[in-house]
Amino acid sequence: MKRINRNISEGVTAYAFLSPAILILIFIFGYQIVRLFWFSLVHWQGYIYTTQFNNFKYFATIFSRGYVVAPLLRSFLIIAIVIPAVIFLTVFISHHLYRKIVGYRFYRWLFFLTSIIPVVVASIIWTYLLNLFGPVNNLFRALHLDFLVVDWFGNSKSAIFALCWIIVWREIGFSTIIFLAELGNASTSVYEAAFIDGANEFQLMRFITFPYLRRIMKLYTVTMTIFVLNNLFGVVLVSTNGGPGYATTVLEYYIYFLTFRAGKIGLGLSVAVLLFIITMVLVIIYVRSFSRRRGEGVF
Amino acid sequence: MQAVFIFISITILFALYYLLANAMKSGAEFAKNQFAPPKRINLANFVYVWREGGIGITFRNSMIICGTSVSISIFIALLSGFTFRLLKFRGRNLLSYLILSTMYVSPMALILPLFIQMGKLQLTNTYIGIIIIYVALHLAFSIYLMTTYLKSIPIELVEAAVIDGCGNLGLLFRIFIPLSKAGIIVLGIINFSIMWNDLLFAFIFLQKAERQTIMVAIAKFQGLYGHANMTHVLSALVIAALPVIVIYLVAQRFFREGIMSGSLK
Numbered sequence: 008m009k010r011i012n013r014n015i016s017e018g019v020t021a022y023a024f025l026s027p028a029i030l031i032l033i034f035i036f037g038y039q040i041v042r043l044f045w046f047s048l049v050h051w052q053g054y055i056y057t058t059q060f061n062n063f064k065y066f067a068t069i070f071s072r073g074y075v076v077a078p079l080l081r082s083f084l085i086i087a088i089v090i091p092a093v094i095f096l097t098v099f100i101s102h103h104l105y106r107k108i109v110g111y112r113f114y115r116w117l118f119f120l121t122s123i124i125p126v127v128v129a130s131i132i133w134t135y136l137l138n139l140f141g142p143v144n145n146l147f148r149a150l151h152l153d154f155l156v157v158d159w160f161g162n163s164k165s166a167i168f169a170l171c172w173i174i175v176w177r178e179i180g181f182s183t184i185i186f187l188a189e190l191g192n193a194s195t196s197v198y199e200a201a202f203i204d205g206a207n208e209f210q211l212m213r214f215i216t217f218p219y220l221r222r223i224m225k226l227y228t229v230t231m232t233i234f235v236l237n238n239l240f241g242v243v244l245v246s247t248n249g250g251p252g253y254a255t256t257v258l259e260y261y262i263y264f265l266t267f268r269a270g271k272i273g274l275g276l277s278v279a280v281l282l283f284i285i286t287m288v289l290v291i292i293y294v295r296s297f298s299r300r301r302g303e304g305v306f
Numbered sequence: 307m308q309a310v311f312i313f314i315s316i317t318i319l320f321a322l323y324y325l326l327a328n329a330m331k332s333g334a335e336f337a338k339n340q341f342a343p344p345k346r347i348n349l350a351n352f353v354y355v356w357r358e359g360g361i362g363i364t365f366r367n368s369m370i371i372c373g374t375s376v377s378i379s380i381f382i383a384l385l386s387g388f389t390f391r392l393l394k395f396r397g398r399n400l401l402s403y404l405i406l407s408t409m410y411v412s413p414m415a416l417i418l419p420l421f422i423q424m425g426k427l428q429l430t431n432t433y434i435g436i437i438i439i440y441v442a443l444h445l446a447f448s449i450y451l452m453t454t455y456l457k458s459i460p461i462e463l464v465e466a467a468v469i470d471g472c473g474n475l476g477l478l479f480r481i482f483i484p485l486s487k488a489g490i491i492v493l494g495i496i497n498f499s500i501m502w503n504d505l506l507f508a509f510i511f512l513q514k515a516e517r518q519t520i521m522v523a524i525a526k527f528q529g530l531y532g533h534a535n536m537t538h539v540l541s542a543l544v545i546a547a548l549p550v551i552v553i554y555l556v557a558q559r560f561f562r563e564g565i566m567s568g569s570l571k
Contacts, residue, residue, distance in 0.1 A: 014394070020474055021395035028386045028405065028445055035420070035442035036408045042419040056422075100314075103307060114311050116558070117318055123554045123561075125503040127521045128543045131528055132321050135536060142324065142340055176317065184562055208307065237412040241505035245525050259414045266418050267510070276418060283415040290410045294403075 043283065047276040054272060065273035066280075075278055077253065078261040081167065085257060086235050088171045093178050093231065094224055100179065101186040102216040106198070106208070115183070122180035126241040133173050134160050134246045163254035166247050170255055173242055174235070182227065189223040190216065229293045233286055258282055329541035336537050351541035361542050363516065364523040371433055371508075371519060372501045375440040376494050379448045382441070383493060384486075387452030388478050392464065409446040417510055424511060431514040439511065440501050448493055455489030456482060492560045499550045520546045 022029075047066070050059040069075040100118065104111045121129070136143050137159035147155040159169040197215055206214070239257055243249060249256040249264055256264060259282060265275035328336055329351060330344040356362040389395075390402065420439065421430070429435030459482060467481055483490075508519040515523075524542050554561055 017393050018395040021389045021393040021398075024385045024389040024393075024474075025401070027382045028449060029401075031382070031438065031442045032405065032408055032445060035439060036411055036416070039416045039419040039423065040411070042423070043415060046419060046422075096310075099310065103311070108307060108311070110311070114315065117315055119562070120322075120551070120554065121318055123499065123550050124547055125521065125550060127503070127505055127524055128325075128547045129321075131524070131539060131543055132325050135540075136321065136324060142320070145340075179314070233410055237414060240414060241503075241521075241525075244505065244509070245528060248529070259412070262414050263417070272418065279412075279415040279418065282412050286410060286412045286415075290407060293410075 040283070043276065043279060047273075047280045051273040051276075053270060056272075061273065065277040069274055069277050069281075074274065075258075075261070075281065078256050078258045078278075081254075081256065082236055082258040084167065085171055085174070085239070086232055088168070089174050089178070089235055090228055090231050092171070092175050093182055094227065096175070096179055097182040097186050098212070098217065098220060098224070100183050101190055101220075102212045103208075104183070104187060105190045105193070105216070106211070115187075118183055119180035121177050124177070126177070127245050129177050130173055130242050130245040133169070133176070137169055137172075160247050161251060163251045166251060166254045170239075170242060170246060173246065174239070178231075182231075185227065186220060186223060189220060193219045226293075226297055229289060229296075233289050233293075236282065236286060236289075325540055325543060325547075328537055329544045331537050333535070333537055351537055352545065355538050355542045356545065359523075359527065359538060359542060360515065361520060361523060361545055364518050364520040365545060367433075367512075367517060368502060368519040368521070371436055371440070372498050374433070375437045375444075375501055376497045378437065379441045379444055379497055380452075380490055380493055382445060383448035383452040384478070384483060384490075386449045387456045388474075388482055390449070390453045391456040391459075391482075392477070393474075405446050405449060407446075408442075409450075413443065413506060417506070421510060430511050431517050433517070436507060436511050439507050440504070443507070444497050444500060448497060451493050451496075452486070452489060455486055455492070459485050488560070491557070492563055495553055495557055495560055499553060502550055 046056060048060060048063070050057045050061045050064075100114075104115055108114075135141055138144070139156075139158035139161065143159075144156045147153070157165050159165050193215070198211060201211055201215060237259060239259055240263060243255055243257060243260045244263075247255040249260050258278065262275050262278050262282065265271045265278060269275075324340070327343050328340060330348045332348070332350075335345065356365075386405075390398070424430045424435045424439075427435075429438070463481060463485075464477060467477055472480065503521065504519075505521045505525060508522045509525065512518050512522060518526075520542075524539070524546055527542065528539055
């Protein structure tokens with residue numbers, strides 16, 4: 008009896024201690040998610056919602072007219088460019104940092120700096136650097152590489168690649184830290200043995216570092232996909248504003264555009280629901296494949 | 307091999323050099339040559355954007371908003387971390403999953419419901435509104451990081467304290483908080499820099515000039531005068547980047563530790 012009482016009182020204390028966290032999360036997440044779905048099902052008149060069911064009118068519009076296709080493809084294009092690039096570069100960098108190439112301390116310090124620089128700051132610097140008359144194009148002109156002289160952010164074909172460059176540039180420092188931490192579990196004796204057997208640096212990377220990093224690469228691919236789908240607003244707004252035309256209007260930015268610029272709330276909400284669902288599917292994949300022990304909480 | 311490293315280093319160093327050097331030039335000097343170092347250390351641009359450009363006010367706003375949000379999130383994370391570390395209760399696993407899943411909800415999907423909600427409560431353009439949002443957004447990460455940190459406190463210590471008659475509150479304030487100072491610093495630093503860098507929520511919820519954060523002010527300034535007034539934009543960027551870079555230089559070790567323990571789930 009005493010034990011049961013103790014358990015109950017411990018439960019009460021636990022929920023009392025957790026109440027601020029639970030309340031604020033329900034208010035900002037739980038309740039708003041419910042409202043997101045509810046809002047997407049009612050008629051909108053400008054910024055005012057009614058209680059009338061809309062027969063999935065807005066969902067039908069974004070799909071049947073194909074509004075959502077181009078932004079979705081742009082998001083996937085960025086994912087398809089950024090993630091392989093980041094992973095390839097990060098494996099390369101963290102392998103050599105782990106092998107302590109000349110100046111590795113300096114590189115480690117410097118590369119991580121890019122992740123510290125605020126998004127807004129990095130984006131604006133790069134829009135200046137890649138401007139038609141900016142330093143990068145001046146350099147190309149001086150080297151007579153005239154075919155590379157492009158107004159990187161002003162040209163609708165190149166803008167998305169310039170965007171990818173900023174994302175990769177900012178991401179490398181962060182991913183390197185994570186991959187290096189994972190490599191910390193590797194044993195140096197394996198490298199030494201392979202080295203004595205005559206393996207060169209590339210083979211060491213390919214046959215030792217790469218397998219060691221396989222788990223983290225999978226994990227990182229999923230988290231990075233979620234990140235790229237959901238956290239590009241700052242970069243896009245500052246560097247291209249979604250343009251030129253709609254060339255860099257990715258799915259996430261499209262929601263902002265529809266809701267706050269075009270005043271098409273209903274359409275914006277249905278794209279928001281779509282993004283929410285895509286993200287949740289990715290999260291489920293992530294949890295399914297990487298939860299270490301089933302039945303045990305994450306904390 | 308080194309070629310790749312040197313190439314990446316050059317892009318970083320040149321970007322930083324370009325930022326700093328041109329932030330100190332006058333418009334005419336900049337137009338003449340973007341590459342040369344400034345003729346003298348000239349802080350006129352900084353003074354101008356700080357006073358006339360209104361960056362000073364937004365810097366103060368950012369400090370108030372981020373400082374308060376960080377303190378609140380640390381406090382809540384300590385309470386929750388302590389609970390998850392030490393107490394047994396029903397629904398523990400489910401709750402931990404639910405809390406962690408909020409980390410991956412797309413912020414943009416929630417922006418309109420939140421916007422309407424905050425408008426109804428008259429919390430747009432206020433410190434309180436944005437602080438609530440920031441705390442909630444980073445709470446899952448904070449709790450996760452704090453719980454991981456509190457796990458390093460040996461259970462024997464707790465048992466000894468319980469035998470001496472220490473209650474839950476006593477355990478929290480006398481044992482856990484003093485022993486997790488490093489964790490608190492790590493969490494504070496990381497949360498501060500994430501909140502400082504945020505553009506999306508500040509941009510939507512703080513539209514009045516006197517409440518704006520520094521990132522919003524710069525994004526708008528760049529949109530208006532972007533290519534006409536580059537030296538001033540660049541000096542505003544230096545001011546915006548300064549706090550986080552200073553923190554990085556001073557507390558590098560904490561930074562890396564936090565990122566490593568926080569991102570390897």
